[in-house]
Amino acid sequence: MLRHPPLVHSPTACRGQGARRRSCASYAEAMRESELHVADVPQSAGTGAVPAPARIDELVAAAHARGIEDRTGTVADYIPVLAEADPESFGLCVADVDGGLHEIGDSRIRFSIQSISKAFVYALLCEEIGHAEVRETVGVDNTGLAFNSVVAIELNDGHPMNPMVNAGALATTALVPGATPEAQWDRIRDGLSRFAGRPLELDDDVYRSETATNQRNRAIAQLLESYGRIRRDPAGVVDVYTRQCSLLVDAHDLAIMGATLADGGVNPLTGEQVVSAAVCRDTLAVLAASGLYERSGEWLFEIGLPGKSGVAGGLVTVAPGKAGIAAYAPRLDAAGNSVRGQVATAYLSRALGLNIFASDSHYLRKDQP
Numbered sequence: 001m002l003r004h005p006p007l008v009h010s011p012t013a014c015r016g017q018g019a020r021r022r023s024c025a026s027y028a029e030a031m032r033e034s035e036l037h038v039a040d041v042p043q044s045a046g047t048g049a050v051p052a053p054a055r056i057d058e059l060v061a062a063a064h065a066r067g068i069e070d071r072t073g074t075v076a077d078y079i080p081v082l083a084e085a086d087p088e089s090f091g092l093c094v095a096d097v098d099g100g101l102h103e104i105g106d107s108r109i110r111f112s113i114q115s116i117s118k119a120f121v122y123a124l125l126c127e128e129i130g131h132a133e134v135r136e137t138v139g140v141d142n143t144g145l146a147f148n149s150v151v152a153i154e155l156n157d158g159h160p161m162n163p164m165v166n167a168g169a170l171a172t173t174a175l176v177p178g179a180t181p182e183a184q185w186d187r188i189r190d191g192l193s194r195f196a197g198r199p200l201e202l203d204d205d206v207y208r209s210e211t212a213t214n215q216r217n218r219a220i221a222q223l224l225e226s227y228g229r230i231r232r233d234p235a236g237v238v239d240v241y242t243r244q245c246s247l248l249v250d251a252h253d254l255a256i257m258g259a260t261l262a263d264g265g266v267n268p269l270t271g272e273q274v275v276s277a278a279v280c281r282d283t284l285a286v287l288a289a290s291g292l293y294e295r296s297g298e299w300l301f302e303i304g305l306p307g308k309s310g311v312a313g314g315l316v317t318v319a320p321g322k323a324g325i326a327a328y329a330p331r332l333d334a335a336g337n338s339v340r341g342q343v344a345t346a347y348l349s350r351a352l353g354l355n356i357f358a359s360d361s362h363y364l365r366k367d368q369p
Contacts, residue, residue: 073331095255114310158227258324304355316342
């Protein structure tokens with residue numbers, strides 16, 4: 001199979017939706033242990049609850065201090081309004097399943113949710129139509145190709161493969177119940193607001209900018225329609241999808257949304273059962289497999305938690321049964337993921353004992369008092 005030679009791109013070129021733009025996620029490796037600055041952090045293994053609140057606060061502050069020292073990466077500019085973000089902004093929040101909030105820095109600066117919305121719209125759809133139908137129609141397997149790949153659709157006979165790539169996200173949005181695009185949009189905005197525990201608003205500037213540059217998504221939607229994977233007007237589907245990506249959130253919101261998935265679908269602040277525990281399980285499984293696209297394996301190898309990033313600088317990670325971790329820092333690596341967010345999350349995964357693959361020897365501890 002022919003492969004493209006390695007290319008050097010900025011993340012702003014990577015994430016563009018225009019027909020002539022190419023994502024460089026295919027050519028960029030995920031951040032490694034040395035780049036995440038955690039080689040000196042012992043991996044704790046925690047099988048119970050998270051530590052006491054004061055200890056979490058201490059570790060969140062330490063994670064923020066580590067992250068703020070990293071000034072690598074570039075702010076996205078393919079949507080002009082995104083380029084206006086302060087590159088030094090950095091907020092971090094951990095929301096535990098008991099409702100405890102631990103935040104520092106710019107955790108209340110709002111930004112567009114972007115691709116992070118895919119995870120929560122998928123959860124809402126699973127709640128509506130069920131495990132089997134979503135698996136059959138949208139899929140759960142990693143494509144191994146870029147998030148906006150057209151080739152992946154053709155290679156799989158029109159199947160979108162998973163809901164985290166753009167094809168799968170468009171197929172997911174198309175399946176959301178509603179007689180009209182406006183009805184679908186109302187349902188999506190209401191659902192994501194229930195995840196966040198407050199009404200979420202549309203960023204009109206981001207929405208207009210994305211609408212002007214989403215030719216590739218329009219092409220993907222039309223291709224899916226030709227395969228019978230979308231049975232609505234593809235233009236309407238793309239419009240609803242663009243709006244869902246333009247909702248305003250902050251790191252505080254994303255942490256609560258992540259904690260809702262971590263706690264069987266119950267929002268830790270409002271107490272509302274947003275989705276079922278079974279839906280949370282399915283959503284986290286998909287995030288683990290494909291949340292960081294074709295680099296999801298590397299993310300799991302280094303971080304060990306389901307997660308999802310957005311090009312505006314948001315990053316949400318879920319520790320099942322424990323907490324949601326969210327970061328906002330608009331400088332992105334070559335794969336389009338928040339650099340400081342990854343550094344802070346890697347530290348917290350180790351220091352809080354959140355890595356779902358980590359363990360200590362029960363045998364060696366059994367004779368200890």
